Amino acid sequence: MLSDEECLKAIEIMGESFPNAHSSLVADTDFHFLLAVIMSAQTTDKAVNILSPKLFETYKTPYELAEANVADVMTLIKTIGLYRNKAKYLVACAQKIVSDFHGVVPQSRKELMSLPGVGRKTADVVMAECFGIPAIAVDTHVTRVSKRLRMVAQDADVLKIEQTLMKKLPKSIWIAAHFRMIYWGRYQCMARSPKCESCPLLKMCAEGKRRVEKG
DNA sequence: ATCCCGAGGG
């Protein structure tokens, strides 16, 4: 396992490659950003950004989406994976925001997670992006990158990963670290063919060295 | 543990 200092160093090196990594989901309001994050589950944000302008134009507020026909929403988001479940979540989520939160996206993790289709990862992303609340959302990229680098135990689940990273990294860089690991996972440490040979982190990466050794 | 699930990349 990497020490706290080594973890911080790794995050800093990622920052040199991706100096201003930020969310690539496009949304004009907190409500629309929440919808985009729900839709991004097991789906590239690029795919979400293609359909979201029309969806957001059609349903500008929670009040409008709460009255929507689920079938109509399905048609609008049919190009992304898991679209049937997501369409139901989006409408149910809008309805609950109207009924329980006066039409305003709540800020606490507990309240966010009470919304249909919103789990810990989605709640963390919204807290960080919309409200500036420090959090480390653990998704497929963060899981893969932190495990390959041995920042966390190989058998850690997403909650354990989040807790370990929060303990090892200063709160002031949690949000930046999240986005840097996302970009690292997308463009350097990809799931299938990571670019280990040219990786700036190779010297401190157990998995990278193992892969290079192996060929 | 299992289901959902289209599009893009290798």
Added chain:
DNA sequence: CCCTCTGGAT
């Protein structure tokens, strides 16, 4: 063709 994409609910 097969794998992966900022997961969550049952």
